[in-house]
Amino acid sequence: MARRFTEVLGSIWPAQHPKIHAELNKLAVEGLVEVESEGPRRRKAYRITDAGVTEVKRWLTEVDVDHTMRLQLLLRSLFFWMMDTDELQRHLESEAQYYRQLADQYRDYAARKDRGEFGYSEQTQSIRVTIEAGVRLYTALADWADWAQTVPPAKPTPPPKP
Template sequence: MSLRHGLLGLLAEGPASGYDLARRFTEVLGSIWPAQHPKIYAELGKLAGEGLVEVESEGPRRRKAYRITESGLAEVKRWLTEVDVDHTMRLQPLLRSLFFWLMDAEDLQKHLAAEAGFYSKLAEQYRQYAAAKDRGDYGYSPQTQSLRVTVEAGIRLYTALADWAEWAQTVPPAKPSTD
């Protein structure tokens, strides 16, 4: 996913400042797709220059609220329907797993236990978020329904990674073979 399309999608929900968009990225996408403030502000400038967003208002300390334009909405819809999905997943834990053979078995056990705990905790946080959505705590808007689908993906992904880390503790190199 490109940052630009994430910003356009969030602005399709309603006007927001760069600060608000950074907060929404953290709330909604958290560890899945982080976005830093400087990159968000730079991208908003580019989007405005391309006519995909416009400044709706300017407040104290030159805080700008942006809104999506018709061209911006058309662009995010085009991205959703016409652009091939990038299925690349850059998961550092999996890259590290390629080199587990360089770790002592005891250190690796500790690392994998910590990973399993981290992912289990994250999956539980997402389950609680999903339960609140299912109860209707956030209403039933199309945005909320789409977010629920995203939350479910997070639950399943983090559960799978926790299961993987648990399993990895039971096989070499975490448990040296007894040959």
């Protein structure tokens, strides 16, 4: 479960393996999930309970979405003026490459889903929608980093003409 969580959500909602299990234990105590089976090395498979389904539906329909985005890349952009032009160019090239690679990973995952490698359940289709958001978000961030290389402060402002 931790691997799957990281594969799909790791770059947008990171969670460490112990955090996931602690949360599952908390949800089990609250009656929102239950252990469906236990395998080797005490690995547990969980399933959502009826109460859990009700709570997720309540969260989806009654709780306001937190639209806060904490993107350190954008926070740093406020201070690009403090970097040397060459340093900033290297930084932005690196960021563009990073986000292109993430977008490509998500595209690959989307193609696997579209080929039916994970079936066609409602859950799989919802994950596909999430993956598409990742593709589009990371593509947009790569495009932004490419664009930012073409404007001040990444390119020095030409001196005014006399």
